Amino acid sequence: MTSAWIVAAVLGLPLAASASLALAGARRIAPDLNAAFSLLTLGAALLLAQRTLAHGAGFVFGHAFFVDPFNVLLVALTAFVGWTTALFSKPYMRTERDRGRMNASRMRLYHAMYPLFVFAMLLALLTNNLGVLWVAMEAATLATVLLVSVYRTAAGFEAAWKYFIVCGVGIAQALFGTILLYLAASRVPGGGGSDALLLSNLISARASLDPTIVSLAFVFLLIGYGTKVGLVPMHGWLPDAHAEGPTPISAVLSGLLLNVALYAVLRCKTLADGALHNGLPGRLLVGFGLVSVLVATCSLIRQTDAKRLLSFSSIEHMGMMTFAFGVGGPVATFAGLLHMTLHALVKSALFFTVGHAAQKAGTQSIDGIRGLVRVSPMIGWAMVLGALAILGLPPFGVFASEFLILTSAMHALPWAAPLLTAALAVAFAVIFRRVQQMGFGDATARRLEHRPAWLPVFAHLAIALLLGLYIPHWLDAWYRAAGAVLAG
Amino acid sequence: MHGLATQIVNLLAAILLLISFAMLSQRRMLALIHLYTLQGVALVLANLVLGFVTADTHLYLSAALTLVLKVALIPWILYRLVRHLRITGDVESLLNIPATLLTGIVLVVVAFNVALPVTQFAASAARGTLGIALACVLLSLMMMITRAKAISQVIGFLSMENALFFAAAAATDGMPMIVELGVGLDVLVGILILGVFMFQIRSQFDHLDIRHLAERRDD
Numbered sequence: 122m123t124s125a126w127i128v129a130a131v132l133g134l135p136l137a138a139s140a141s142l143a144l145a146g147a148r149r150i151a152p153d154l155n156a157a158f159s160l161l162t163l164g165a166a167l168l169l170a171q172r173t174l175a176h177g178a179g180f181v182f183g184h185a186f187f188v189d190p191f192n193v194l195l196v197a198l199t200a201f202v203g204w205t206t207a208l209f210s211k212p213y214m215r216t217e218r219d220r221g222r223m224n225a226s227r228m229r230l231y232h233a234m235y236p237l238f239v240f241a242m243l244l245a246l247l248t249n250n251l252g253v254l255w256v257a258m259e260a261a262t263l264a265t266v267l268l269v270s271v272y273r274t275a276a277g278f279e280a281a282w283k284y285f286i287v288c289g290v291g292i293a294q295a296l297f298g299t300i301l302l303y304l305a306a307s308r309v310p311g312g313g314g315s316d317a318l319l320l321s322n323l324i325s326a327r328a329s330l331d332p333t334i335v336s337l338a339f340v341f342l343l344i345g346y347g348t349k350v351g352l353v354p355m356h357g358w359l360p361d362a363h364a365e366g367p368t369p370i371s372a373v374l375s376g377l378l379l380n381v382a383l384y385a386v387l388r389c390k391t392l393a394d395g396a397l398h399n400g401l402p403g404r405l406l407v408g409f410g411l412v413s414v415l416v417a418t419c420s421l422i423r424q425t426d427a428k429r430l431l432s433f434s435s436i437e438h439m440g441m442m443t444f445a446f447g448v449g450g451p452v453a454t455f456a457g458l459l460h461m462t463l464h465a466l467v468k469s470a471l472f473f474t475v476g477h478a479a480q481k482a483g484t485q486s487i488d489g490i491r492g493l494v495r496v497s498p499m500i501g502w503a504m505v506l507g508a509l510a511i512l513g514l515p516p517f518g519v520f521a522s523e524f525l526i527l528t529s530a531m532h533a534l535p536w537a538a539p540l541l542t543a544a545l546a547v548a549f550a551v552i553f554r555r556v557q558q559m560g561f562g563d564a565t566a567r568r569l570e571h572r573p574a575w576l577p578v579f580a581h582l583a584i585a586l587l588l589g590l591y592i593p594h595w596l597d598a599w600y601r602a603a604g605a606v607l608a609g
Numbered sequence: 610m611h612g613l614a615t616q617i618v619n620l621l622a623a624i625l626l627l628i629s630f631a632m633l634s635q636r637r638m639l640a641l642i643h644l645y646t647l648q649g650v651a652l653v654l655a656n657l658v659l660g661f662v663t664a665d666t667h668l669y670l671s672a673a674l675t676l677v678l679k680v681a682l683i684p685w686i687l688y689r690l691v692r693h694l695r696i697t698g699d700v701e702s703l704l705n706i707p708a709t710l711l712t713g714i715v716l717v718v719v720a721f722n723v724a725l726p727v728t729q730f731a732a733s734a735a736r737g738t739l740g741i742a743l744a745c746v747l748l749s750l751m752m753m754i755t756r757a758k759a760i761s762q763v764i765g766f767l768s769m770e771n772a773l774f775f776a777a778a779a780a781t782d783g784m785p786m787i788v789e790l791g792v793g794l795d796v797l798v799g800i801l802i803l804g805v806f807m808f809q810i811r812s813q814f815d816h817l818d819i820r821h822l823a824e825r826r827d828d
Contacts, residue, residue, distance in 0.1 A: 252788025259795040263802060270806065278810050285806075286762060289799070290750060293769050296792070297746065300777045300784065301727065307781050315785040333726045 124172060124188070128181045128247060130165040131196065134158055135203075135240035139233050146229030152211035155232055159204035162239070166200035169193055174599060178606070180249070184319055187249040190602035195384055196246050198462055202376050202469050203239045205577035209473045210235075210369035212571035216480050217367065219570045227271050231367065238264040238373065242381045251299050251318045254385055255292065258349060261378055262288045269366040280361035287358040288349055295345020298389075301338035305330045305396075320388060324609070327395035339393040339402055343409070346389070349382035351436045352409045352443060353416040360420075363432035364485070368476030371428055375435045376469035380461050383439065387446055391609045406447025411537055413440025418544040421551045426485050427475045430555055431468065434511060437548055438464045444541070445526045446607070448533045454604040456525035459592075463518045463585050464511075470581035471507040474500055477573045478559065487555050492564030501560050503578045508556040510585050512549045518588035614662040618779060621655045622738040625775060626717070629748040632768060633713055633755075634706050638696050641764050642687050648771050649679035656778055663782055671783050678793050679771065683800055687764070690804055694811055696760055704755045713748050720744035738779040745772030759810075763803055770796055 138158030145151055170193040173179070178189035214231065217223045223231070241264055245257035262285065270281035299318070306317040309326050316322055323330070348355035363371045390402045417436035424430040438460070445457035477500050482490040494501030510517035513524075523545065530538040588596075628648050635641050653672050660668030690696075704712075724740035749769035753762045770792075777784045784792075 250785075250787070252784060253791060256788065256791030256795055259792075259799075263795065263798050266802060267805065270809070273809060273813055275813075278806075278813070281806065282759065285799070285803070286753065286766065289766050290753065290769070293746070293766075293773060296770075296773050297743070297776065299788075300773065300781065303777070303784060304727070304781045315787075318785055318788065337723070337727055 125181050127165055127169045128186055131162060131169055132243055134162045134165060135236040138236035143233035146232035147225035151232045155235060156207040158236060159207040163200040163204045166197045170197045184249055184321060186247045187321060189606050190599055191606040192246045194599060194603050195380060196243060198465055199242050199377050202465055205580060206369050206372050206469060208574045209577040212573050213368060213476055215571045216569055222272055231268060234264045234268055242377055245381050246384060249320050251320055255296055255299055258385060259292050265370060268370045269362050271367060277365040280365035284358045284362040291345050291348025291355055294341045298338045298341030298345055301334055305334040323392055327392055330396040332397050335393055335396040336401055339389055342389040343386060343405055346382050346385040347409060350379055350386060350439050353413040356436050359436060360429045360432040364426055364428040368472055372469040372472035375472060376465040379435060379439050380465055383442060387607055391607055395609050403447045403449050406443050410440045410444030410447055414541060414544045418547050421548055425487055427479060427487050427490060428485055431471055431475060434552060435468055441526055448529050451604055452525055453529035454607055455600050456522045458600050458603055460522035463522055463588060466581040467507060467510045467519060467585050470578045471511060473578050474504040474507055478504060480569060481567060483567060487559060490559040491562045494560045496564040505556060505560050506582055508552055510582060512552055516586060516589045518585045521589055611662060614658050617658050618655055618738060621651050622741040624651050625745055626741050629745045630713060633709050633748060633752055638691050641761060642684055645764055645768060646680055646684040648768055649675060652771055652775055653680060655775060659778055659782060665782060667786055668783050671789055674789060674793055678797060686800055686804060690807060694807060709755060713751060716747040716751060717744040720747050739776055742772050742776035759807060
């Protein structure tokens, strides 16, 4: 019973926040209200995680929702980054408003849609119904599409349009995949009806699902949700959407939405693996992951916009994770989960600092941002540290996860390891050089109207550092339990 | 009785495919909206026939939902958009019409071959229609790729969604109600957002041609 109340709080708080901010979104109190609701959501999410780890997986509200170590991991991460981003956005959006890029109605839109977006992601993570998962993924796109174009520039409109159409087409493929799964389930005796799309039912009946239908369904689901993960060649929307929207939105799109989409892919993979027993889903993930890493790395070289640089780096990292989960096995899955956590934290911290840097310089172009370390040591060093963390320099945690991914690649797919290593080296060289340009040299900067919030940036980087030095026993057990869920 | 129902659903599937081809070759905006409405009507009829055969009330509900949403509400919103934004003119296709239609035929063959192994498992009255539905999805996708105007891309998107619902109704006697309601809500909200979006673009730039927006060549 208590579990039900906690799930209701996790989902209800963002909804309540969205409703109240739709009314009060333009007032001075709105950012604090948003942060307060996000903090409450985080509290509920942590409570849910603690209970699930203590009492094991289970259903909530009949069979409508379910919790297991894998989805509560992402629920906790989503709620945490949702809260820190709300903290970051307070001074950031005030500065944007003072500079005339936001006005009262745009602020209201921003504040009402932000918690709605978080709600859609939490719903996608907690639901037990593949159809509702689809609806929630589409709702997450719809909640952010107007925010991507909120500055009303030509590039912003183009980005929002691409985001809507490309993700819409992608997710339509996922719907076809879902229909095929439903077809497969309704052929199992007693499997039809309104419960046929429940993930738990599909997983328990997966051995008797028809392999032909399931393999076709998995291809459609992978293409559909893979579009939202940003896998090459369906990644066209991602750099534009991340670069043109307000920075808090870039941070949650990159840090959270991509993870939630990958979550959907992985649930489908667990299901398909049990029905097929031929390793096809894993091989597909390895292929898409590898191509994403290579193409994103090549695209990094040509980027001149700081936020586009970060978004191509996101494609690269999502490719790494997809690759790791495709390789499978306890070590690679552990590494993939660790990488999911670290990428969400470090990449959003980087977006925070680059957002403030762009405000200081008055431009997002890498050539326009110079000498950050001299004019504002906090922003400058946070950016340099964040870049080193995302590039996998020890002692940051990304080093550990990338090292594990590479070693498991050497065992399972020896030919892929050199490709990945080369891609990592190129990414290191390119991003390090760009960040060095922005961090050092002669300064071009203007004063920020509002003091940046430092807690989000340094909290994220500190956790990434800690995870690189030492993974506590309970977290290790959590990742292993989540990995066991994925193994089926 | 059962045989007749299968014939009718197959006929409706064929009509759906014909409408998809008509959309590919149609350049006038109002005619495109009419074709979309007609597609909705075919979908409603298919749901009714299947509901009658299986005696499943949930298919009648689904038919009612489709009627309200895809025959009345969405075409009305589209019509108002077209009128307010004065998009009466011809839609320039990026590919000429004969080439588009020929490519469309190839897509249909591909779709039938992909769906072949699955079709034999479809249990319901309309087993042959899954291939047609997939063909319609691909044709709509092609329409979205080849058209330049924002609103015809949206109609392509909507027609793809119609084809998916047809696939769901024909192959599995309809998705669970909560999913259908959710998908319907998403589509409706999507269209409303797009309406807002197009008005914003119009007030800012005075044209709605995607190609005229700044093109960034780096990915």
